[in-house]
Amino acid sequence: MSETNPKFTVTIDGQSVQVDPGTTILNAARMIGGDVPPPAMCYYSSLKGSGGKCRTCLVEVSKGSEKDPRPMPKLVASCSTTVMDGMEVKNKSSEKVIDARAGVVEMLLINHPLDCPVCDQAGECHLQDLAYEHGKSNTRYEFERRTFDKVDIGEYIKLHMTRCILCYRCVYVANQLTEQREHGVLKRGDAAEIGTYIEKSLKNEFIGNVIDVCPVGALTDKTFRFRSRVWYTKPMDAHRECKCCSGKAVVWMIGDEIARVTARKDQYGEVKEFICNECRFEKKGKADWTIEGPRHIDRSSVISANHYEVDAPEHTPLLNKA
Numbered sequence: 001m002s003e004t005n006p007k008f009t010v011t012i013d014g015q016s017v018q019v020d021p022g023t024t025i026l027n028a029a030r031m032i033g034g035d036v037p038p039p040a041m042c043y044y045s046s047l048k049g050s051g052g053k054c055r056t057c058l059v060e061v062s063k064g065s066e067k068d069p070r071p072m073p074k075l076v077a078s079c080s081t082t083v084m085d086g087m088e089v090k091n092k093s094s095e096k097v098i099d100a101r102a103g104v105v106e107m108l109l110i111n112h113p114l115d116c117p118v119c120d121q122a123g124e125c126h127l128q129d130l131a132y133e134h135g136k137s138n139t140r141y142e143f144e145r146r147t148f149d150k151v152d153i154g155e156y157i158k159l160h161m162t163r164c165i166l167c168y169r170c171v172y173v174a175n176q177l178t179e180q181r182e183h184g185v186l187k188r189g190d191a192a193e194i195g196t197y198i199e200k201s202l203k204n205e206f207i208g209n210v211i212d213v214c215p216v217g218a219l220t221d222k223t224f225r226f227r228s229r230v231w232y233t234k235p236m237d238a239h240r241e242c243k244c245c246s247g248k249a250v251v252w253m254i255g256d257e258i259a260r261v262t263a264r265k266d267q268y269g270e271v272k273e274f275i276c277n278e279c280r281f282e283k284k285g286k287a288d289w290t291i292e293g294p295r296h297i298d299r300s301s302v303i304s305a306n307h308y309e310v311d312a313p314e315h316t317p318l319l320n321k322a
């Protein structure tokens with residue numbers, strides 16, 4: 001470790017990386033990339049306070065540090081545990097982690113409906129991916145499941161509380177990105193739910209971003225709901241002059257029509273530049289946008305099966321990868 005530029009070396013699933021002190025295990029894993037980063041359903045790098053809620057990012061610390069090589073006694077949440085110099089971590093290479101992750105998925109699915117065939121999030125849902133990878137075909141849960149009516153929580157947004165995993169991301173977006181927050185997690189424990197409480201509705205100009213940060217299909221875009229399965233649409237990078245936001249978005253096209261507009265997400269499903277409601281909900285004409293070209297979807301996703309970006313030279317269809 002050099003004095004002028006102190007870095008910590010951390011090894012995750014046998015691959016080493018040098019990171020700044022204070023970096024979390026999850027972010028160190030993302031610096032390595034590939035298959036190494038654990039899944040993260042509640043952490044969101046641009047939202048303060050996010051993480052530590054869903055436990056999908058659990059990892060095993062098999063060596064604490066160079067100075068104190070003892071392993072950590074329990075699995076830790078990688079999104080909220082910082083690295084130490086010489087730390088060794090196991091993610092996919094740990095049977096304990098795989099077992100615990102299957103347990104977390106089983107718990108997340110206890111009250112979750114079998115809605116994938118009709119859910120707008122299908123094809124870009126992190127819970128669907130996790131259930132595919134770790135889910136069991138049967139449930140051990142024998143009690144009555146909690147259910148909720150669907151609620152309109154604003155002009156443009158519908159809440160399916162039954163699909164919510166209480167990750168708090170939408171609450172942090174409303175708190176940190178908009179002028180006012182009109183919703184939150186009401187009640188506690190197994191009664192906890194997202195709600196607006198006294199008939200308030202989400203209506204400020206950046207609130208549409210709650211839809212993008214929601215890792216599941218609990219918050220849906222009323223201008224797009226049930227219009228198309230996402231894999232039948234063609235996502236295109238597009239921009240427009242906007243006084244409110246950067247105007248950089250993805251327009252999801254069906255033929256020549258713009259069916260929905262979202263912000264641009266990275267391979268971890270995170271938005272780096274949030275967009276305003278006007279761009280998202282009110283600009284659905286092709287003339288409203290300058291279309292730049294096909295959006296490359298980095299995540300392993302059924303959207304990539306469409307091969308719509310075949311003309312883009314840098315594109316390697318994900319399904320054709322070994």
Ligand code: SF4
Binds near residue numbers: 116119120121
């Ligand atoms: S939120 Fe995801 S897992 Fe749940 S029904 Fe929708 S697509 Fe399926």
Ligand code: SF4
Binds near residue numbers: 169
């Ligand atoms: S509605 Fe979505 S973003 Fe909000 S807490 Fe539930 S799962 Fe998370």
Ligand code: FES
Binds near residue numbers: 052054
């Ligand atoms: S991403 Fe770490 S606990 Fe949810």
